[in-house]
Amino acid sequence: MASCARLGQHMNDNGPLILDGGLATELEAQGFTLQGDPLWSARLLHSNPQAIRDAHYRFLLSGADVISTATYQASVTGFIHHLDVSPERARELLMSGVHLAKQAVDTFVSDSRPAAGQRRPLVAGSIGPYGAFLLDGSEYTGAYAKEMSVEELKAWHRPHISGLAAAGADLIAFETIPSIKEAQAVVELLREFPDSKAWLSFSCKDGKCISDGSLFSDAVQLAGRSTQLVAVGVNCCSPALVEPLLDSGCSLLSPDMSWVVYPNSGEEWDHSQGWITSEEKSQSILGLSQTWMKQGAALIGGCCRIGPAHIAELRRGLKGSSLCSV
Known part of the structure; x- marks a missing residue:
């Protein structure tokens, strides 16, 4: 797989790879109402694909080396149920997340006219946990995993990895995984797609444990069983939790593995009130990112x-340029 070789070249370059930020955050900033939608930003794969392309393009302009597809809350089952489409159309919609991101990269590369030797931005196929489909916030508890087997979790994720890989994602991003059991499922399942590389990032409850209460160190050890994972780490947690x-x-x-780190702003989410902004808890990712880089983080974003x-600021701070390496 050529994209795997390109990934290695990217990660061997000077400085970390800069990831994008919150795609839904950017779409909401453009006026789209996503909160409460069972498909979240994946709804726009069906209703307004241009808005997704445009959001990807803005993150590329800001300096992102890697953009993630609008498929975090996408699922074949969800599309069938909420859009009343066929299984075939549901798979096409899932795959379109990769196609839209690649189109944004093509446009960016064409517009920016890169110099010889510059790297092309990568597309990560986003796969959220089963809890994202449940719409009850359980991607931050992992409670559902107690009632599910590893094989059931593998069966849930299989069509999503298959679709994103078939669409040509440069790597798979398993995101906000809250439990050891679900991590085991995706690590085992990844072996069915031997040409795919991936990262695995966890949602965490404190500075030592992932969301289901398991030790983060045990999660890292589990990730080490895979030769296809290029990075393991954390996302959608407070920036203050990353270092510990x-x-x-x-x-x-x-x-053979690096850290991947992309926390949220430090603000807290409340299901009844939305995002709660606090001067105490909102922290600059840039202010802490140098420490994460010293700890071995090779992929850093938000x-x-x-x-x-924020991503432009992060790139300037870590790489001295707001322009993406292509």
Whole structure:
């Protein structure tokens, strides 16, 4: 797979790869109402694909080396149920997430006329946890995994990996995984797609544990069983939790693996009130990112409430340029 070789070249370049920020955050900033929608930003794959292309393009302009598809809350079952489409159309919609991102990259490369030797931005196929489909916030508890087997979780994720890989994603991003059991499922399932590379990032409850209460260090050790994972880490947690989490797992990080880090703004989400802004808890990712880089983070970006302006600031701080390497 050529994209795997390109990924290695990217990660060997000077400095970390800059990820994008919260795609839904950027879409909401453009006036789209996503909160409460069972498909979240994936709804726009069906209703307004141009809006997704445009959002990807803005993150590329801000300096993102990697953009993630609008498929975090996408699922074949969800599309069938909420859009009343056929299974075939549901798979096409899932795959369109990759196509739209690649189109945005093509446009960006064409517009920017890169110099010889510059790298082309990568597309990560986003796969959220089963809890994202449940619409009850359980991607931050992992409670559902107690009632499910590893095989059931593999069966849920299989069509999503299949679709994103077939569409040509450069790598798969398993995001906000809250439980050891679900992590085991995706690590095992990835072997069915031997040409695919991936990262695995967890939702975490504190500076030592992922959301289901398991030690982050155990999650890192589990990730080390896969030769296809290029990175393991955390996303959608407070920036303040990142340093202690990485410290807790550093001795168990495989030599062939790096950290991937993309926290949210530090604000808190309340199901009844939405995002609650607090001066105490909102923190600059840029202010902490140098430490994460020293800890071995090779992929750094943002999640919820992080927009293109934040990513541009992050790139300037870590790479000295607001322009993306293509």
